[in-house]
Amino acid sequence: MLPCDHRESPRIAAARAVLVLMATLSVAACQPAVAPEREPESVPVQNQADVVVARGEYLVNILACNDCHTPYQMTAEGPRPDMSRMLSGHPEALQMPSPPTLLEGPWLWVGAGSNTAFAGPWGVSYATNLTPDQNTGLGIWTEDLFRQAMRTGRHMGTSRPIMPPMPWPAYGQMTDDDLRAVWAYLRSVPALVNHVPEGMPAEPPAQAP
Numbered sequence: 035m036l037p038c039d040h041r042e043s044p045r046i047a048a049a050r051a052v053l054v055l056m057a058t059l060s061v062a063a064c065q066p067a068v069a070p071e072r073e074p075e076s077v078p079v080q081n082q083a084d085v086v087v088a089r090g091e092y093l094v095n096i097l098a099c100n101d102c103h104t105p106y107q108m109t110a111e112g113p114r115p116d117m118s119r120m121l122s123g124h125p126e127a128l129q130m131p132s133p134p135t136l137l138e139g140p141w142l143w144v145g146a147g148s149n150t151a152f153a154g155p156w157g158v159s160y161a162t163n164l165t166p167d168q169n170t171g172l173g174i175w176t177e178d179l180f181r182q183a184m185r186t187g188r189h190m191g192t193s194r195p196i197m198p199p200m201p202w203p204a205y206g207q208m209t210d211d212d213l214r215a216v217w218a219y220l221r222s223v224p225a226l227v228n229h230v231p232e233g234m235p236a237e238p239p240a241q242a243p
């Protein structure tokens with residue numbers, strides 16, 4: 035064989051053929067049977083809004099907003115929030131008499147069976163209508179107002195203190211994203227017309243002369 039002869043011996047050619055076959059097989063073995071679908075470039079805006087509302091629903095459920103803002107009704111399992119009146123607050127038809135006078139502790143406060151009206155040293159408080167109804171719910175509120183109210187514990191973010199047992203000191207610690215999600219969910223629930231009576235803060239104790 036001449037030094038420059040490029041022809042291969044049959045043995046080398048056979049070995050090369052086997053190597054090529056093995057390489058082809060191993061590549062084929064690495065290929066998934068079906069090509070994976072491409073990830074979408076970004077989540078469509080509509081879906082993003084849905085994700086935020088779903089997060090808000092989850093938070094409202096685990097933070098028990100329905101426990102006070104949805105009137106209880108008696109069921110076979112005991113009192114449960116009546117979800118046909120979801121988040122509509124103290125029922126306007128349930129007029130509460132003046133609260134009983136409690137003796138000096140340790141019983142300090144009372145609540146209605148609906149779990150929507152409460153009386154204690156702070157005065158009388160009624161769970162508000164959190165649905166988006168324009169006149170009786172949070173219709174005119176903005177996300178900013180809501181965040182302010184939760185953070186400061188002030189009615190509509192600026193006026194009188196929000197009374198117990200509304201646990202705003204705990205909710206006010208939510209992240210902005212979580213508060214935004216709760217707000218987005220509250221905007222998405224059915225608007226229910228239910229006029230909740232104004233809360234009545236207790237008179238401040240008379241100043242000593």
Ligand code: HEC
Binds near residue numbers: 093101150183190191
């Ligand atoms: C333990 C009972 C209770 C729970 C739980 C509760 N609330 Fe309240 N909430 C109240 C009461 C009572 C008031 C009325 C307070 C007042 O009039 O000062 C109120 C008032 C509010 C107000 C009106 C504040 C304002 O500025 O007038 C908003 C908004 C609100 N709650 C949202 C929520 C949200 C959202 C949740 C769940 C994350 C929740 N609440 C859970 C009892 C509760």
